[in-house]
Amino acid sequence: MFQNQEIAKDIFYVGVNDRQKHKFENMLPLPLGVSYNAYMIIDEKTALIDTVDIAMGDLFIDKIQSQLKGRKLDYLIINHMEPDHSGSIKLIRKYYPEMIIVGNSKTLSMVEGFYGVDNNMLEIKDEEVLSLGKHKLQFHLTPMVHWPETMMTFDQGEKVLFSGDAFGCFGTLDGAVVDSDMNIDRYWDEMTRYYANIVGKYGAAVQKALKKLTPLDFEMICSTHGPIWKEYVSEVVDKYDQYSRYDSEEGVVIVYGSMYGFTELMAETVAQGLAQNGIKTIIIHNVSKSDPSVILQDIFKYRGLIVGSPTYSNELYPEVESLLRKIEIRGVKHRIFGCFGSFTWASAAVKRLNSFVETMKWTKAEISVDEKQGLKEDNYKACLELGRQVAELVKIPIEIPQHCV
Numbered sequence: 001m002f003q004n005q006e007i008a009k010d011i012f013y014v015g016v017n018d019r020q021k022h023k024f025e026n027m028l029p030l031p032l033g034v035s036y037n038a039y040m041i042i043d044e045k046t047a048l049i050d051t052v053d054i055a056m057g058d059l060f061i062d063k064i065q066s067q068l069k070g071r072k073l074d075y076l077i078i079n080h081m082e083p084d085h086s087g088s089i090k091l092i093r094k095y096y097p098e099m100i101i102v103g104n105s106k107t108l109s110m111v112e113g114f115y116g117v118d119n120n121m122l123e124i125k126d127e128e129v130l131s132l133g134k135h136k137l138q139f140h141l142t143p144m145v146h147w148p149e150t151m152m153t154f155d156q157g158e159k160v161l162f163s164g165d166a167f168g169c170f171g172t173l174d175g176a177v178v179d180s181d182m183n184i185d186r187y188w189d190e191m192t193r194y195y196a197n198i199v200g201k202y203g204a205a206v207q208k209a210l211k212k213l214t215p216l217d218f219e220m221i222c223s224t225h226g227p228i229w230k231e232y233v234s235e236v237v238d239k240y241d242q243y244s245r246y247d248s249e250e251g252v253v254i255v256y257g258s259m260y261g262f263t264e265l266m267a268e269t270v271a272q273g274l275a276q277n278g279i280k281t282i283i284i285h286n287v288s289k290s291d292p293s294v295i296l297q298d299i300f301k302y303r304g305l306i307v308g309s310p311t312y313s314n315e316l317y318p319e320v321e322s323l324l325r326k327i328e329i330r331g332v333k334h335r336i337f338g339c340f341g342s343f344t345w346a347s348a349a350v351k352r353l354n355s356f357v358e359t360m361k362w363t364k365a366e367i368s369v370d371e372k373q374g375l376k377e378d379n380y381k382a383c384l385e386l387g388r389q390v391a392e393l394v395k396i397p398i399e400i401p402q403h404c405v
Contacts, residue, residue: 004040004067005177007228008158008220010135012040014048014063016056017172024170028197028293032190033172036084037224039162040067041155044133047075047102049153049162050224054087061088061095072096075122075130077137078103079164080150081110085224090115102130104141106149129156140212142166144205146198152209154216161218166209167236168225169194180231187226191236193297194225195243200300200330206244210237243300246333247400251281252304252390255295257288257317262342263310265375266383270306270340273387279304279394287319292326299327304336304394305362306386307353311343316352324356334398337362338390340369340383347372363398365389 004012015037024030036052038060046068052060064073073096078086081103089111093099101111102122112118124130126141136156143150145166153162169191176182199206221229221236229236242248252274258264264286271282281302285295299305309320316324337357341349350370357364366389369382 004063007039007178007222008155008160010042011155011158011160012042012067013177013228014038014040014060014067015173015177016052016059016063017174018053018056019172020055028170028193029291030170032170032186034170035173035225037222037226037228039222040064041132041135041137042067042071043135045074045131046071047077047132047135047137048073048092049077049222050079050085050164051076051088051092053084054091057088057091061091064092065095073099075099075132076101077153077162078107078111079153079162080147080224081107081114082147082165083114085164086111086114089117093117104139104149104151106143107151110149140216142205142209142212144202145209146202146205152213154218159217159219160222161213161216161220162222163224165198165224166206167221167229167240168223169227171226173227177228178230179227182227184227184232189297191226191239192243192301193293195240196296196300196330197293200243200296200332203244203246203331203333206240210241210244245400246300246335248303248334248398249281249301250279250394251283251302252279252306252336252394253295253298253302254282254284254306254308255287255320255323256284256308257310257320258286258308259310259312259317262371262374263308263340266340266342266369266371266379267308269375269380269383270308270338270387273384274391275387276384277388277391279391287317287323292323295323296326296330299332299335303334303398304338304390306338306340306390307356308340309349309353310341311347311349314346314348316349328356328359332360334400335360335362336365336390336393338365338368338386340371340386342371342373342375344373363393365393
């Protein structure tokens with residue numbers, strides 16, 4: 001029934017699209033949907049690389065059977081055990097009971113732990129090679145990108161890297177599956193958002209993986225989410241290198257919380273100060289409206305971050321506090337920071353924002369602005385000055401070690 005796309009010699013795309021799910025991991029909005037990518041190699045032996053979310057299991061089985069055309073499935077290779085990629089393991093085993101599940105020791109332990117499957121297993125080691133006939137698959141362990149069992153599979157003859165979640169992004173594949181066959185403009189921000197929210201904490205592990213993978217000289221990247229990268233391989237790798245070193249572009253993100261508009265007016269004024277001093281890329285997020293995943297996306301992209309908060313129950317505005325925790329968890333480095341706040345009878349927010357930047361060890365503007373009740377003339381000027389100071393700091397390139405690859 002299905003005519004699966006051949007992406008390289010004897011390698012076929014058998015993934016599926018999910019346009020129903022509202023939030024990835026029940027947290028991250030999916031306005032463009034998401035794909036779950038899996039791949040089939042047809043050789044003397046057959047191999048399926050990764051599976052899909054069990055919600056799409058029946059469709060997935062149909063695509064597998066259409067590709068195998070009555071042949072048995074010899075191997076299931078698992079690069080990553082998150083359930084959106086491993087969820088169909090038990091279902092596939094029912095159809096192909098003699099199928100051998102291939103993975104590293106941590107992977108196979110998780111297969112048993114999640115799904116109770118503990119037979120017909122093949123444990124592989126780092127850089128070990130499995131022959132399917134003409135296709136020789138070499139396995140490369142890349143732990144903590146972004147789970148401890150993550151690995152990648154390299155087809156040595158076709159120079160195809162099956163990368164698991166690495167180099168992935170949100171967004172369904174609408175007809176074409178290879179980047180050279182589609183307009184990829186919409187995927188770049190979704191790649192940044194994906195990285196910032198899913199992989200962002202593990203920059204050091206990503207750098208180790210990039211160093212390890214460079215000698216492979218791969219010509220195609222087959223991730224488990226988003227387009228297959230062929231024309232834009234170097235750009236995709238460069239983005240992962242940039243993000244994992246916490247490098248950034250010239251620009252400033254202003255994030256604020258405001259109940260009655262007083263802190264919002266301060267945010268507008270700070271933005272005016274930035275613009276007057278030559279910053280052209282200024283993004284303002286109201287934490288009560290912008291989704292945190294989008295705010296994090298922009299924080300990973302741009303060098304400056306200015307945060308404003310009213311004092312709320314002698315603490316930060318709750319949504320601001322939540323965002324700062326997300327930034328802290330991801331260990332974002334090499335940013336320029338400024339802060340401002342407002343209060344009615346007792347000041348606390350600015351003090352806590354300054355404590356946050358000390359924890360992050362970022363470069364900070366000399367002043368912070370704290371306003372009691374409505375914005376007055378002196379603090380209006382101080383907000384402009386805060387913008388000026390951050391603008392000047394952002395214009396100075398931050399010296400970040402070049403990639404280790």
